[in-house]
Amino acid sequence: MEKLVITGGTPLKGEVQISGAKNAAVAILPATLLINGICTINNLPNISDVKIYCEILETLGAKIIWNSKHEITIDTSNITTTEASLELTSKFRASYYLLGSLLSRMGTATVGMPGGCKLGARPIDQHIKGFEALGANVETTGGKIVAKAKKLTGTSIYMDITSVGATINVMLASVLADGVTIIDNAAKEPHIVDVANFLNTMGADIRGAGTDTIKVTGVKELKGGTSYSVVPDQIEAGTFMVAAVASKGDVTLKNCITKHLESITAKMLEVGAMVEDYGDSIRVYMNKRPSKANIKTLPYPGFPTDMQSQMGVLLSIADRKQYNK
Numbered sequence: 001m002e003k004l005v006i007t008g009g010t011p012l013k014g015e016v017q018i019s020g021a022k023n024a025a026v027a028i029l030p031a032t033l034l035i036n037g038i039c040t041i042n043n044l045p046n047i048s049d050v051k052i053y054c055e056i057l058e059t060l061g062a063k064i065i066w067n068s069k070h071e072i073t074i075d076t077s078n079i080t081t082t083e084a085s086l087e088l089t090s091k092f093r094a095s096y097y098l099l100g101s102l103l104s105r106m107g108t109a110t111v112g113m114p115g116g117c118k119l120g121a122r123p124i125d126q127h128i129k130g131f132e133a134l135g136a137n138v139e140t141t142g143g144k145i146v147a148k149a150k151k152l153t154g155t156s157i158y159m160d161i162t163s164v165g166a167t168i169n170v171m172l173a174s175v176l177a178d179g180v181t182i183i184d185n186a187a188k189e190p191h192i193v194d195v196a197n198f199l200n201t202m203g204a205d206i207r208g209a210g211t212d213t214i215k216v217t218g219v220k221e222l223k224g225g226t227s228y229s230v231v232p233d234q235i236e237a238g239t240f241m242v243a244a245v246a247s248k249g250d251v252t253l254k255n256c257i258t259k260h261l262e263s264i265t266a267k268m269l270e271v272g273a274m275v276e277d278y279g280d281s282i283r284v285y286m287n288k289r290p291s292k293a294n295i296k297t298l299p300y301p302g303f304p305t306d307m308q309s310q311m312g313v314l315l316s317i318a319d320r321k322q323y324n325k
Contacts (some may be wrong), residue, residue, distance in 0.1 A: 001018060003266070006271055006278070008247075010247070010249045011248045011249040011250070011320065012243055012244055012249035012250075012251050013249050013250045013251065014251065014252070015251070015252045015253075015254055016031045016240055016251060016252075016253055016254065016261070017254045017255050018232045018233055018236055018237045018240075018253055018254065018255045018256045019043075019045040019046070019070075019232070019233050019236055020043035020044050020045045020070070020229075020230030020232065020233060021045070021125075021190070021191050021194065021230055021231050021234065021235075021236075021265070022045050022047060022146060022228050022233060022235075022236075022272075023164075023189070023208060023235075024043050024093075024099070024176075024190070024191035024194040024195060024231050024266075025045055025049075025050050025053075025230050026049050026050070026053060026092070026094035026196055027094065027097050027168050027172075027191060027195045028041060028194070028198050028228070028230060029041070029053040029054065029057065030053065030057075030094075030098050030100075030101045030172070030197060030238060031052065031097070031172055031198060032057070032074050032076050032101075032224075033057070033060070033062070033076050033098070033101040033105055034063070034076075034104055034105050034172065034175055034176060034199070034202070034204075034222050035076050035077075035202050035222045035223065035224040036076070036077050036105075036221055036222065036223060036224070037075070037076070037077050037223045037225055037276055038073060038074065038075045038077070038224050038225060039073070039074060039202060039222035039224040039225065039226060039227065039228065040067070040072070040073045040074075040077075040226075040227035040228070041071065041072055041074065041227070041228055041229075041230065042067075042070060042071040042227060042228070042229050042230070042234075043070060043071075043229040043231075043232075044070050044071065044072065044230055044299050045070075045228040046069045046070060047222055049092050049094065052088055052091055052092060053095075053143060053228075054072065054074075055088060056084055056085060056088045056095070056098070057076070057090065059084070059085055060079055060080065060081055060082070060102075061076075061078050061079040061080035061081065062074055062075065062076045062079070063075040063078075063096075064229055076224075077195065077298065079102075081103070082102045082106045082108045082109050082110060083110040084098050084110065084111045084308075085104075085112075086112035086143065086144065087112075088293075089111050089112040089114065090112050090113065090114075090143075091230065092114070093114045093121055093165075094114070094165075095111060095112070095114050096124055096127060096165065096169060097113045097165075097169055097172060099111050099127065099131070099145060099147050099169060099170030099173075100127075100131070100168070100169035100170065100171070100173040101163070101172045101173075102132075102147075103131060103136055103147045103148075103149060103173050103176040104152060104172055104173045104174070104175055104227075105131040105176055106178045107148065107149050107150065107151075107152075108146075108147065108149075109145075109146070109148075110144055110145070110146050110147075110149045111145050112144055112145075113143050113144070113145060113312050114139070114240045116184065117173045124145075124166070124311055125167070126160060126161060126163045126166035126172070127163075127165065127166045127169045128145075128157055128166075128233060129157070129160075129166075130157050130159075130166060130169065130170035130173065130263075131147055131149075131153050131169075131170070131173055132246070132274045134149070134152040134153060134154070134155060134157075134173055134174060134177055134181065135150075135151060135152050135153050135177075136148060136149035136173075136215040137149065137150065137215070147318065148159050149173065149311075151175070151178060151221075152173060152176070152177035152178065152218075153177060153178045153179055154178060154179030154180045154181040154216070154218055155176060155179075155181060155182075156178050156182040156184065156292035157170055157181065157182065157183050157184065158185055159183065159184065159185040159186060159187075159268060160182045160185075161185075162186075162187050162209065162212075162299045164187040164189050164191070164192060164299075166187075167183060167186045167187040167214070168192055170183055171183065171192075171196065171199075171206065171209075171214060171216060172195075172197065172199075172317075174216040174218060175204045175206070175216060175217055175218065175219065175222070176219065176220070176221070176222075177215075177216075177218040177225075177273065178218055179218055179308065180215060180216070180217050180218070181215070181216040182214070182215055182216075183213070183214040183215075184212065184213055184227075185212055185228065186208075186209075186212050186213060186214045187299060187300070188210050188211060188212060188299065188300050188301070189299070189300040190210075190231055190234055190257070190260045190300065191231065192209055192210070193209045193210040193231075194230065194269070196210075196214070197209070198227075198228045198281060199222070202223070202224050202226070202228075203219060203221070203222045203223055203224055204216070204219060205217040205218075205219055222224060226294040231257065231260075232256045232257055232260075232283075233256050234257075234260045234261060234264075234304065235304060235306045235307060237253050237256045237260075237261055237264075237282070238261060238264040238304070238310065239307070239310050240253055240284075241253070241261070241264055241265075241268055241273075241282070242264075242268075242307070242310040242311060242314050243282045243310075243314070244273075244284040244285065244286065245268055245271060245273045245284060245286045245290055245314060245318070246290070246313065246314045246317065247286075248286050248287055249285065249286065250283070250284075250285035250286075250312050251283070251284055252281060252282070252283045252284075253281060253282050253283075253284070254279065254280075254281045255281070256280065256281060256282060257280070257317040258277045258278070258279060258280070260284045261282065262301065263301060263303045263304070264303070264304070264307060265277070265282070267293055267295065267303065267311065268284060270291070270293045271290035271291045271293050271314065271315075272286065272288060272290055272291045273285065273286045273290070274286065286310065288300065289317060289318065289319045290314055290315065290317065290318050290319070291318060291319060292315065292318045292319070293311075293318075295315075297312050303308075309324075
């Protein structure tokens with residue numbers, strides 16, 4: 001049995017290079033299906049979700065060359081099927097991005113119900129609402145989602161809830177649609193901006209990513225022919241920040257975008273840590289027990305949900321004397 005053996009009591013010290021963002025990578029990879037050509041993606045995180053996604057893309061007809069463990073060159077000019085492997089798509093949640101990409105380029109998509117972590121109710125109704133507003137017919141049957149459209153046409157879509165996944169999926173579906181699509185109450189997370197930047201690099205016309213209104217003007221084709229680097233991972237960086245504080249350590253994070261870390265940095269300062277911001281790197285150090293703090297997760301730019309467990313561990317060792325005041 002595989003296991004991790006952790007011996008505690010040693011402050012973490014030194015420098016660490018932050019990987020590419022997982023949440024961006026698993027949306028950019030299916031977005032390559034929109035490209036009638038070749039592109040290179042670098043700064044990919046070396047994780048199982050990325051490898052599974054590449055395997056799925058190859059079953060659909062894509063040709064992938066691994067230039068290194070963090071870079072691929074992918075040719076999606078010859079997609080041979082629009083039905084993704086049910087076995088593979090059930091292994092992680094982000095497989096639903098195949099729907100938006102295949103529907104946009106090929107007019108049809110069949111994808112298994114998404115798998116992944118069981119974190120309570122995580123419906124995809126906002127995704128389906130967006131596809132149908134663009135003109136698609138969507139059915140869920142036998143553990144599969146089947147989407148078809150003779151033609152996708154741009155329209156105005158209001159997200160009933162601020163959903164990262166639905167925002168990206170509707171953005172993917174509308175890139176090659178006729179006319180203009182407006183996505184209101186859109187999510188604003190950094191990886192949404194990254195997906196939009198990737199698509200724009202390949203010839204799309206997306207404006208407003210990172211705000212609550214995104215405007216997508218449909219284009220006839222994405223041709224690729226260039227390379228793109230995945231944005232650094234906000235959650236990985238935040239995790240190292242918490243680890244430095246919890247261990248009374250001194251850690252410098254390289255290859256990060258400190259603006260994406262502002263809500264996490266604020267909490268590190270609140271619990272008593274020292275933080276030095278250098279723009280593309282950040283140093284976090286601590287020489288005492290953390291102070292107490294209240295945490296409320298919110299959509300970006302609020303405190304990220306994916307950081308609440310790490311903060312729970314940190315606050316479990318907060319100075320108890322404060323609670324007796």
